[in-house]
Amino acid sequence: MRFRLPEKVVERSLLLVAMSSVAILLLITVFIFREGGPLLVQVGLGNFFSGAWDPQHDQYGIALMVVGSFAVTSGALLIGVPFGIACAIVLAEMAPPRARSILKPAIEVLAGIPSVVYGFMGIVVLLPMIRTHIGGPGASALAGSIILGIMVLPTVIGISVDALQAVPRSYREASLALGATQWQTIRRVVLPAARSGIVAAVILGMGRAVGETMAVIMVAGNSVQMPHSPLDSVRTLTANIALEMGYAAGDHRAALFATGIVLFVIIMILNTLANLARGRLKKRSVVVVTLAATAADLVKPRAKPEEQ
Amino acid sequence: MSANRAVPKLCVQGLDLYYGDFQALINVSLEITERRITALIGPSGCGKSTLLRTFNRMNDLIVGCKVVGDVELDGRSIYAPNRNVDDLRKRIGMVFQRPNPFPLSVYENVAYGARIHGLAAGAALDAIVEQSLAAVDLWSGLKDRLDDNALTLSGEQQQRLCIARVLAVEPDVLLMDEPCSALDPVATMRVEELMQELVDRYTIVIVTHNMQQAARVSQDTGFMLLGELVEIGPTNQVFTSPRDQRTEDYVSGRFG
Numbered sequence: 001m002r003f004r005l006p007e008k009v010v011e012r013s014l015l016l017v018a019m020s021s022v023a024i025l026l027l028i029t030v031f032i033f034r035e036g037g038p039l040l041v042q043v044g045l046g047n048f049f050s051g052a053w054d055p056q057h058d059q060y061g062i063a064l065m066v067v068g069s070f071a072v073t074s075g076a077l078l079i080g081v082p083f084g085i086a087c088a089i090v091l092a093e094m095a096p097p098r099a100r101s102i103l104k105p106a107i108e109v110l111a112g113i114p115s116v117v118y119g120f121m122g123i124v125v126l127l128p129m130i131r132t133h134i135g136g137p138g139a140s141a142l143a144g145s146i147i148l149g150i151m152v153l154p155t156v157i158g159i160s161v162d163a164l165q166a167v168p169r170s171y172r173e174a175s176l177a178l179g180a181t182q183w184q185t186i187r188r189v190v191l192p193a194a195r196s197g198i199v200a201a202v203i204l205g206m207g208r209a210v211g212e213t214m215a216v217i218m219v220a221g222n223s224v225q226m227p228h229s230p231l232d233s234v235r236t237l238t239a240n241i242a243l244e245m246g247y248a249a250g251d252h253r254a255a256l257f258a259t260g261i262v263l264f265v266i267i268m269i270l271n272t273l274a275n276l277a278r279g280r281l282k283k284r285s286v287v288v289v290t291l292a293a294t295a296a297d298l299v300k301p302r303a304k305p306e307e308q
Numbered sequence: 309m310s311a312n313r314a315v316p317k318l319c320v321q322g323l324d325l326y327y328g329d330f331q332a333l334i335n336v337s338l339e340i341t342e343r344r345i346t347a348l349i350g351p352s353g354c355g356k357s358t359l360l361r362t363f364n365r366m367n368d369l370i371v372g373c374k375v376v377g378d379v380e381l382d383g384r385s386i387y388a389p390n391r392n393v394d395d396l397r398k399r400i401g402m403v404f405q406r407p408n409p410f411p412l413s414v415y416e417n418v419a420y421g422a423r424i425h426g427l428a429a430g431a432a433l434d435a436i437v438e439q440s441l442a443a444v445d446l447w448s449g450l451k452d453r454l455d456d457n458a459l460t461l462s463g464e465q466q467q468r469l470c471i472a473r474v475l476a477v478e479p480d481v482l483l484m485d486e487p488c489s490a491l492d493p494v495a496t497m498r499v500e501e502l503m504q505e506l507v508d509r510y511t512i513v514i515v516t517h518n519m520q521q522a523a524r525v526s527q528d529t530g531f532m533l534l535g536e537l538v539e540i541g542p543t544n545q546v547f548t549s550p551r552d553q554r555t556e557d558y559v560s561g562r563f564g
């Protein structure tokens with residue numbers, strides 16, 4: 001007779017492994033809040049969200065970075081959402097099986113490309129294009145938006161496709177049997193029925209854009225300034241942390257952690273909203289699951305959102 | 309009677325249908341008379357739904373489905389290459405086995421077909437919605453609930469709503485695929501009564517695996533078995549003096 005691990009032991013070990021990820025999450029949460037929290041209290045929320053970022057003179061206001069993150073994120077959604085939803089419609093509703101078998105893996109590959117490669121492509125291809133055809137220095141909120149718009153595609157497409165495919169076939173049949181064309185069916189029945197899932201896709205795409213760091217640093221210019229046009233350089237919250245953490249000390253370092261807290265809270269809110277939109281969670285479990293998802297995002301920003 | 313029979317509403321000639329390699333309909337020919345209820349009966353899997361779906365070309369949606377032979381509506385082929393399928397489906401409405409209202413308001417459900425075909429808007433559309441709901445006896449009960457989501461209605465109300473939704477586009481023919489199989493006996497009876505009211509204005513083809521239902525509601529009955537249409541004729545005759553032994557075995561309850 002071969003030795004077999006008792007069922008109980010296997011079960012317990014798996015549980016332990018699973019729990020350890022929650023533990024890591026808690027550790028990270030505690031760590032960020034311990035490092036950044038005191039400074040928040042010390043300078044006060046009002047000052048922390050002011051527009052003066054000057055660590056040499058103990059000025060820690062992140063408003064300009066909030067504006068930067070907001071600018072590239074909304075730009076990314078403006079570009080990525082229409083494109084992503086269109087792709088999802090083609091994938092889920094229209095593409096013949098053969099085209100689907102090419103499109104789907106292609107989008108998965110898109111999700112797997114390291115963000116530094118996106119940034120690199122941005123520098124080599126996109127920035128010169130903006131410089132010559134539109135003007136300005138190239139590195140700009142616009143460039144950040146375009147690169148992020150591409151980077152949110154896998155998230156937006158993947159979750160939208162799930163949402164579209166979850167729409168019962170009987171709705172489509174009913175519509176077509178009434179003499180509706182395929183496009184009328186999609187626009188008037190399928191999309192409305194998939195709305196909450198598509199909203200979730202957009203929100204999670206937003207989270208993806210807010211959290212992205214490397215690619216944005218490489219193309220957005222990173223000046224701490226108020227942008228007056230899409231061609232102006234901006235610095236995002238994530239870029240600020242990554243650029244300054246190397247040499248920051250004392251209050252400066254704590255301010256960067258406090259910036260991390262802000263990001264943490266933003267991502268947590270977005271994940272919660274997305275999960276609520278999908279109606280996947282009982283109210284009570286929202287917080288726990290969201291925390292877990294948030295940690296996953298922070299530890300590994302490219303983590304794919306769980307499939308439905 | 310013979311004058312009536314001269315112009316069949318639907319005429320099926322030598323129809324074969326394949327799902328891939330599987331032949332689901334074998335040389336089916338029949339005529340369906342205007343303003344009558346024709347019932348298609350037969351054991352489960354014999355091809356009743358498949359035959360019904362050839363009338364509005366819903367089988368076109370199934371990958372690998374091939375149709376040989378022809379179906380004519382008012383003497384015109386519906387499988388002709390230049391035939392407009394959307395227009396065909398507007399003229400031949402379908403009610404499905406499970407009530408499948410859209411997850412929209414009651415009003416939007418009924419208005420849906422009229423909107424996409426551009427039949428009416430504004431007050432005229434309101435009138436269509438009212439007439440259609442009245443035709444299925446839902447108007448008095450639902451006129452204050454037009455904005456409610458249709459999924460909040462009872463099963464019977466949902467199925468009536470689906471019928472109203474079809475009536476709103478003013479079709480000639482109503483195809484019903486076991487429209488009562490998800491309803492309780494009382495609701496079933498009431499939908500059957502509704503069919504009797506509708507047959508004054510519409511040609512109705514109903515699929516049912518329930519022989520009593522066929523006997524109660526239909527004027528003509530066709531019996532199908534293993535993809536073949538064994539026989540079709542006046543309901544009375546098919547049930548009391550069938551020409552084919554297999555029909556006799558089935559209607560007398562020896563199998564199925």
Ligand SMILES: Nc1ncnc2c1ncn2[C@@H]1O[C@H](COP(=O)(O)OP(=O)(O)O)[C@@H](O)[C@H]1O
Nearest residue numbers: 327330332351352353354355356357358359370
């Ligand atoms: N989409 C399909 N693909 C392959 N075979 C099918 C499909 N739909 C039905 N069939 C087969 O065709 C036959 C007739 O089916 P159907 O018309 O649904 O029968 P009924 O409505 O009389 O119960 C059955 O053997 C069924 O398995």
Ligand SMILES: [Mg+2]
Nearest residue numbers: 356357358485
């Ligand atoms: Mg059937």
